[in-house]
Amino acid sequence: MSLLSISEPGHSEAPHQHRLAIGIDLGTTNSLVAVVRNGMPMVLHDEDGFKLLPSVVHYLGEGRVVVGHAAKAAQASDPFNAVASIKRLMGRGMADLSDAQRLAYRLHHGSHGGIQNGSHAGLPAETKQGSLEGPKPGLAVGEGMVRLETRDGLRSPVEISAEILKALRLQAERALGGELVGAVITVPAYFDEAQRQATKDAARLAGLNVLRLLNEPTAAAVAHGIEGKGEGVFAVYDLGGGTFDISVLRLSRGVFEVLSVNGDSALGGDDFDLAVYHWILGQSKLAEPSPADRCRLMQQARQAKECLTTHVEADLFARLNTGLIVNLTLTRETLDALSAPLIAKTLIPVRKALRDAGLVIDEVQGVVLVGGATRMPAVQRAVADCFGRAPLTDIHPDEAVALGAAIQADSLAGNHQAGGEWLLLDVIPLSLGLETMGGLSENIIPRNSTLPVARAQDFTTFKDGQTAMSLHVVQGERDRVADCRSLARFELRGIPPMAAGAARIRVTFQVDADGLLNVSAREQSTGIEAGIVVKPSYGLGDAKIAAMLQDSHRHAERDANLRALGEQRLEAERLLESIASARRADGEEWLSAEERVDLEMAVARLKLAMGQDDTSEIRNASDTLNRLCTPFASRRMDKAIHQALRGRELIDFA
């Protein structure tokens, strides 16, 4: 499917070949991988028949890593090398974490040098001229994402998550026996840009081509919507291991329109475990147990909580290193009391989301529960009370997200859409703002704007001959920049020197369908594109990334080059083919004589480059050709859309 050879959207050009793409639910506690087979989404098993892969990574030393059940089992005996709940640290710096979270890991500030990190593989190559691939992960100014001390040295949350993703990729490749086109990876709807970018980096590091980052509640809604063919307004209440999301969606004639999202990216089932853990400490009059004992008691707390889903009492038993024996009984009543404040905390975002959607609670036709923690009876009761209706539970709350991701992945891979033609319209969860005078944030893109979205803002110079200026982008709802999360500082360079106030620099902030930001700038009177240098508020500068790439990918370099050539050729072939077919169809009438000559020259140049196996020349020639085609393609497509609005099918024009 390409624009130039306008064919029915959602159809692959080679309809007989089903392209393999997977959906991954990268959870705080457990992760899953799903795929669409014969039009049916299904979760894949591992070799032992398990669907859930515990999101635990165990560093055994000398580069040996174990992921999943075995790693989980090692937690009590080797707490600092068997890392759990890493999702809570994605895109986070030391200042973002609670004391309890800091206790559970051996953390280091990210600014420490000498850390091997390949998380930015491929980034420089993807940075486009005049615009950029969004800021890289990072945190409060001058501080990077935290690092964890393991037996194998310091590891970033991105690298640790990549191990989980790699395990899932291998599991899928084994089960499917074919090459993957790519993956859709789910993230909490309330993840900010830094957490999203970190997730995308982890996927790249794991060798996955990311087709899309999809919001977890939206994914669950897709799984439910495609199954149930419901129409109307739905709320998705998603309480996972470490995050809470609420989404309000309208489903109408195959369009899933997210109206609003809200949540708390640091509230989840883990916090319920922690509440039980503190109850144990109080009951046993324990002060500060050792890390191994802490792990033991946390596991007991979790088991008791899970047991109370079906029982009214749960026994806890642990023999501590100190010789002390903990033997307690937790009743459901006590658990409910311990949970009440946490559950109440989830209802505030629920009210906010409804308010943002401009709806009252009666207008919600169904509530979908997602996430393991929604199995708790107290949570189900609270949700039912809040919405005045019993929640929908026809799809397994653990699986809905992965299934929805698989359905989206299958569609993005160019396969015929499962369940008829449908479309997802998602939103940006948090407002984007610019720092203005006095440390205040000026809103540029309000939260809950439908993606993709762009806003342009004009700036001018305040000194004669000024050629550079800097912008600070933040994310959050508060008025003061200090209360928002710093995303990046952008430095505009190459502004043509003019008198003060004469330059008019239009800066465009574009948020794409993944919720990631791109910034471009142009001086309006001269049309000169200003160069942009990103100083991510956290994360690493370009030079450091380049150095790391050299270190960690020296062996991979040749392979990568070959692969780049292959990909570039494929892309070029696809481009040439679509131009040829568009011209065969009706293309000539859309071209002036001049344009035709330019086009033919560009085609000839590209063919020449392809014959010489020159990756960068193929890329340049393709770019040129693409640029020449854009107006031509737009003319055809605009007409096609107008025809479609009059009720005709696009296929008529192919």
Add this chain to the structure above:
Amino acid sequence: MQTSYFALFQLEPRFALGIGDLETAYRTVASRVHPDRFAQAEASSQRWALESATTANEAYHTLRKPLTRARYLLEMRGVETGRASTLSPAMLMEQMDLRESLEDARESRNVRALDALAALVKSRAAVLKGLLEIQIDTHRDDTGAARSVEEWLYIEKLITNIENARALLED
């Protein structure tokens, strides 16, 4: 070559607008141009899809809300709004009174008073909507319409403030 938001959805450039028609047209356009439809296409198509979908979203959300729709229609006719200079002294006084009532209700944490104020202000917005339909569609009275828009902008800000105050009391 900039097509108007109305032309994009093949709708008459009028203030009175069937929301259902707009929604249908938006969904049709969005279904055709969304970047998800071009995930496997070449770069120029992807860029085009990103730009087109961005425009479609902008157009839909501008036309959907009556206030932004009125401002857009006036902008098409070359009338700028949002400078607040056209507000009459009488209206200014009224706005100040309303603002005072809001402060009182907020300080006394009176949810009922906030709700009553919200209802009053929203009914004023509804009157302005009716007025704008006549001013823009029937009489083509751009000056009058601009005045109504300015007043509505004030009211909109007030509604936001009332809702924020209410949200603070609720949470």
